[in-house]
Amino acid sequence: xxxxxxxxxxxxxKRGQNVTFRCDPISEHNRLYxxxxxxxxxxxxxxxxxxEAQLEKSRLLSxxxxxxxxxGSFSTLEIQRTEQGDSAMYLCASSWRGLNNEQFFGPGxxxxxx
Amino acid sequence: ELKVEQNPLFLSMQEGKNYTIYCNYSTTSDRLYxxxxxxxxxxxxxxVLLSNGAVKQExxxxxxxxxxxxxxxxxxxxAVHDLSATYFCAVDPEYTLLQGAQKLVFGQGTRLTxxx
Numbered sequence: 001x002x003x004x005x006x007x008x009x010x011x012x013x014k015r016g017q018n019v020t021f022r023c024d025p026i027s028e029h030n031r032l033y034x035x036x037x038x039x040x041x042x043x044x045x046x047x048x049x050x051x052e053a054q055l056e057k058s059r060l061l062s063x064x065x066x067x068x069x070x071x072g073s074f075s076t077l078e079i080q081r082t083e084q085g086d087s088a089m090y091l092c093a094s095s096w097r098g099l100n101n102e103q104f105f106g107p108g109x110x111x112x113x114x
Numbered sequence: 115e116l117k118v119e120q121n122p123l124f125l126s127m128q129e130g131k132n133y134t135i136y137c138n139y140s141t142t143s144d145r146l147y148x149x150x151x152x153x154x155x156x157x158x159x160x161x162v163l164l165s166n167g168a169v170k171q172e173x174x175x176x177x178x179x180x181x182x183x184x185x186x187x188x189x190x191x192x193a194v195h196d197l198s199a200t201y202f203c204a205v206d207p208e209y210t211l212l213q214g215a216q217k218l219v220f221g222q223g224t225r226l227t228x229x230x
Contacts, residue, residue: 033217042118042202042220043157056216091156101206102147103218105157 002026004106006092012112013082020078021109025094032075033093033103034067036060043091049075050097082113116141116207120221128229130192135224137186137203146186147204147218148177157202161188193228200225 005024013019025032031050035043046065047057051072061067064082069075079086089110093103117140127133137146145164149157161170163179163186170177174197176189186203200223208216 035218040223042204042223043218045217045219048217093157102159102162104159105149107156 004092004094004104006090006106006109008109009107010110010112012114014114015084016081018078018080019082019111020076021090021092021111023075023077023092023094023106025074025092026104029094029096029104030072031095031097031101032069033095034075034077035091035093037089037091037108038087046077079111082111084113087111087113116205116219118203118205118219118221120201120203120224122224123222124225124227126227126229127190127193129194132192133190135188135190135201135203135226137188137221139184139186139203139205139207139219141184141205141207142181143184143205143207144181145206146179147206148186148188149202149204151200151202151223153200160201190226195228195230198226198228 007022011019033048034046036046037043045058046061047067049069052069064080067077089108091108092106095101095103119138121136147162148160150160151157161177166181168179174191179186202220202223204218204220
């Protein structure tokens with residue numbers, strides 16, 4: 001399968017715990033994006049990388065959130081001291097910087113904070 | 115702040131009927147994307163519209179873009195049950211030829227239910 005993959009697919013945690021999600025983009029794509037989607041809403045942009053450089057962060061990405069993309073391959077999104085409001089689907093997408101720049105989405109990680 | 119508004123948000127229709135979903139956005143953008151999402155699933159890319167007047171068709175779905183009116187439409191012809199899903203439009207407001215796309219701003223989605 002050459003699509004975007006995300007792990008884990010589901011995560012249930014208690015408030016105050018730290019969680020980490022992983023995204024593996026399509027191998028030839030140099031851009032990687034993180035979005036968050038809550039029930040009944042469209043995805044909201046969190047951050048994106050070109051290769052290993054983090055180029056933009058949304059104001060939605062509080063200090064408890066950190067994202068990395070070491071070596072420009074897979075990416076991790078960590079949430080520290082989770083809150084119930086962090087419960088959402090976290091979507092990763094990748095694209096090749098070019099004229100089209102179509103973003104392809106992974107299956108998402110559904111986070112539930114109890 | 116950029117706003118992307120879809121209309122309607124909920125649509126229930128019968129098989130065989132035609133209907134149109136509208137996507138309005140509040141800032142200049144020459145490119146617009148349509149995605150489909152099934153319940154509990156991720157987003158599937160449907161159309162990429164890259165210029166004013168662009169029209170693309172795939173099966174019973176046809177999308178168009180009018181950048182002057184800041185409006186895109188997704189037209190459904192002779193709907194079938196398999197098209198039941200939530201449809202999102204998304205705009206890339208910060209695209210430049212030099213930088214490429216930056217991020218997508220999505221509408222709220224249109225939940226489409228097609229009844230036999």
